[in-house]
Structures are given as C-alpha cells and as structure tokens.
Amino acid sequence: MRKIALFFLLFLALPGFCHAAPCYGTKLPEARKFFTGAQTYILHKRQLKDELGKLKSTQYFLLLSYGVFDWLSVDLRGGAGNIHQHPQQGDTVEYSSGFAGGYGFRVKFYDDAKSRLVFGFQHISVHPQDTDVGDAKNKAVMNDWQFSLLASRQFFKFTPYVGTRWSYMDYNHRVDNDRKREKSDRTKDIGLILGTDFAITERVWLNLEAQFLDAQAYVAGLNFSF
DSSP states (O other): OHHHHHHHHHHHHSSSOOOOOOOOOSOOOOTTOEEEEEEEEEEEEEEBSTTOOEEEEEEEEEEEEEEEETTEEEEEEEEEEEEEEEOSSSOOEEEEEEEEEEEEEEEEEEEOSSEEEEEEEEEEEEEOOOEEETTEEEEEEEEEEEEEEEEEEOBTTEEEEEEEEEEEEEEEEEETTEEEEEEBOGGGOEEEEEEEEEESSSSEEEEEEEEESSOEEEEEEEEEEO
16 A cells, blocks of 8 residues: 555656656565666657657666665666757757756656566656757757556566556757747657666676657667675
8 A cells, every 4th residue: 555655646746747768677676675776768769749850869877776665676777868840840959968957857656576567657858959940040858757567577687578658758949039838749758668788796787778659769778786
C-alpha cells in the first residue's frame, strides 16, 4: 500500500502531462545508496505536427540516482545538448549545444532473483545557444516528458529489458520576437523501448537502449554504484 500511495502522490505532483527521454533501465540503487554515470542520448528523429518537419538532438549527461527506498529512486541529470530542426519547407535550423538537464523517478513494482518490473517518469529540457538564420535570430527550448513501464530478465552478465512509454514533446522557438510553441505529433506518442544492462564488474555496468515508434533514438551510458 505504501508504494501505491506514494506513486499516486508523485503522479499528481507532476507539472502537467508529459516526450521521450532515456529510461535508465530496471537497475535501482538500494535505500540511501547512489548510482553515478555518464550518458549519451541521440535523438535521431522526432516528428513534429503538420508540416513542421522533424527534430534531431544529441545530448550528453552526468547522472545521479539516489535510492529513497529499495523500491524508489530519484534520478537527476545535467549536461549539454543541441537541436537541429528540419522543416518540410525552408532551411534547416541548427542550434549549437547549450545547457541540458533532467529529472525523474522510478518505482520498482516487482522484483525477484532474476526478473523486475519498473515504472518510471523522466523529463529532459534542452536550452541550446541562439542561432542566426539569414537576418533573423532564432531561439529554442525543447522539453521531453515520458511515463515508461519496463520488464527485465537477467541472463548471466546481461539484463535485457523491453517496455513501452507514453511520451510528449514541446519545441518552443522564437524567430526575432515571434514566439511559437510547436508540439510533437500527438498520433505518435506511444513508443517501444528495447535495451540491456551489461555488468562489467559488480559495481560497474554499461547501459544500451533503443527507442522506436514515437521517436527514433539511441542511448549509451556507463554507470557506477556506491
């Protein structure tokens, strides 16, 4: 009952319904323990609505996860990311890397010696540098939100996982003083997640992940437990 009650409190506290972000996998730190690491997230394609084209982004993060309980972790990240907008008509707008960060939590619903079921919420915000296209100054911010559900099974040093997510994205951009808020295609908000953790040592592991349907994206990260 404590897990269910806390889950709904966290759910209600979220700032609106929330796009795609790395899911971290199903490995959570124990209570009062930390995970740290480094991660690269390549958003290869995210389709925008109507004829606004698609977005691409490459993001680099340092990670920190804290085990509030054995079944609940708080996940933070900070780093840098860029944005490339490819409209169906007009010139590509390329924003150089600026600050990127994110937060989230994961709840372990089921755990035995080999199998796990983990629910997660993640958010990423990317604030690239302004760029000039012709005589116009372009400014942009991209926000990714998602809820995910992952199931994993351990096989020797590998822990593959599969899951799904509901995701949502805002691409906020301004051309000179004309501000627009462009949302991702709402018909492609359900995604497929495939990934694996590979244990290098007892305290070090590699995380690899691929995302499909709502977006095409790839994740690679090196993690450490303390």
